[in-house]
Amino acid sequence: MTTATTGEEPMALALARLRTSGMRVTAQRMALLMAISESAGHLDADALRERAQRVTGSLSLQATYNVLRALTDAGLVRCTQISGHPARYEIERHDNHHHFVCRSCGAIRDVECTVGAAPCLETHLPAEYDIQEAAVTFWGLCPDCRAAAPAS
Amino acid sequence: MTTATTGEEPMALALARLRTSGMRVTAQRMALLMAISESAGHLDADALRERAQRVTGSLSLQATYNVLRALTDAGLVRCTQISGHPARYEIERHDNHHHFVCRSCGAIRDVECTVGAAPCLETHLPAEYDIQEAAVTFWGLCPDCRAAAPAS
DNA sequence: ACCCTTATCTGGAGTCAGTCAAGTCTATGG
DNA sequence: CCATAGACTTGACTGACTCCAGATAAGGGT
Numbered sequence: 001m002t003t004a005t006t007g008e009e010p011m012a013l014a015l016a017r018l019r020t021s022g023m024r025v026t027a028q029r030m031a032l033l034m035a036i037s038e039s040a041g042h043l044d045a046d047a048l049r050e051r052a053q054r055v056t057g058s059l060s061l062q063a064t065y066n067v068l069r070a071l072t073d074a075g076l077v078r079c080t081q082i083s084g085h086p087a088r089y090e091i092e093r094h095d096n097h098h099h100f101v102c103r104s105c106g107a108i109r110d111v112e113c114t115v116g117a118a119p120c121l122e123t124h125l126p127a128e129y130d131i132q133e134a135a136v137t138f139w140g141l142c143p144d145c146r147a148a149a150p151a152s
Numbered sequence: 153m154t155t156a157t158t159g160e161e162p163m164a165l166a167l168a169r170l171r172t173s174g175m176r177v178t179a180q181r182m183a184l185l186m187a188i189s190e191s192a193g194h195l196d197a198d199a200l201r202e203r204a205q206r207v208t209g210s211l212s213l214q215a216t217y218n219v220l221r222a223l224t225d226a227g228l229v230r231c232t233q234i235s236g237h238p239a240r241y242e243i244e245r246h247d248n249h250h251h252f253v254c255r256s257c258g259a260i261r262d263v264e265c266t267v268g269a270a271p272c273l274e275t276h277l278p279a280e281y282d283i284q285e286a287a288v289t290f291w292g293l294c295p296d297c298r299a300a301a302p303a304s
Numbered sequence: 305a306c307c308c309t310t311a312t313c314t315g316g317a318g319t320c321a322g323t324c325a326a327g328t329c330t331a332t333g334g
Numbered sequence: 335c336c337a338t339a340g341a342c343t344t345g346a347c348t349g350a351c352t353c354c355a356g357a358t359a360a361g362g363g364t
Contacts, residue, residue, distance in 0.1 A: 081235030081236060082235065083233030083234065083235055083239070084233060087235070100275070100277060100281065100283070103284070109277070111275050111276065111277060112276055123252070123263050123290060124263065124264055125252060125261070125263060125290075126295070128295035128298065129252065129292060129293070129294060129295060129298075130292045130293040130298045131252070131290050131291075131292040132255070132291055132292040132293070133290070133291040133292070134288060134289070134290050134291075135288070135289045135290075135291065136286060136287070136288050136289075137286070137287045137288075137289075138275060138277075138283050138285070138286050138287075139283075139284055139285045139286075139287065140281060140282045140283040140284040140285070141281070141282040141284070142281060143278070143280035143281060146280065146281070146282045
């Protein structure tokens, strides 16, 4: 009993996520949402499109952006835009984790919050400012690139 | 006595900055560096080019990017890339301040460090990571946009 | 003061990520 | 099963930036 991880499960999960968000269920949305789920995160629109295409056969660039936007707006996926890189997408986990970005190879790694759930959210800004989110990005070198660096 | 702020001074300052960085002094570099100094900061390449052009008469797009890159590499200016916006430039003050970005109008405002000079720099990342910088970006609504917001 | 070397600038084409618009298709409620 | 709002496809387009080749000029040496 109890459905094991048969490969059917992620599909059912994706479907449930779309349904509970009140979104129409389409092949494109299913394929993209599953592609995001199955990846370790941090894939950009193009990579996700390619993966989704293996399932749906075809998927226009425009639809890719439409769907990713819709999923983001619905709170199902989190879009991380890192300067100098295309936007990356991952399943929204509501843990407000941050990211480390390697300046050399561009690799991205999750970094859990150092100080509770909302780090650095106190600022000296006047109360009139409506601060909704603090995005922390750590820049540096990943172990591989550090080892390969000329002089350090 | 003592040279007042005659308008000559910023020029001398810009010149000194270039010289001490071992950079060649060109009209384009002077004009751009002064444009960055004189602005309140947070101007993008295009706005800076326009201002510099008023001084030099002409300034190619390519030169603008070249110069900004060179100045950034030399540590004279700080380049802030905020996702969804063109890169902005300001004089490097080495105070590692952060930025607040209005989601509605895109305005940028400086935010001084909340916790000492290097906030949130402790992470749970393995020691093999070479963490060079932590960039904190606060997202939300500026007072104007908050007041103009439909419902809040 | 002038030349030489080499860094810098110009102009034009090209790239990349993403958006806009118009028309066709389809998921869902009745 | 049909109607229709919403979603998809195609193709043109934009903004921000980069690459290249050739012209120009800054600064050291004489």
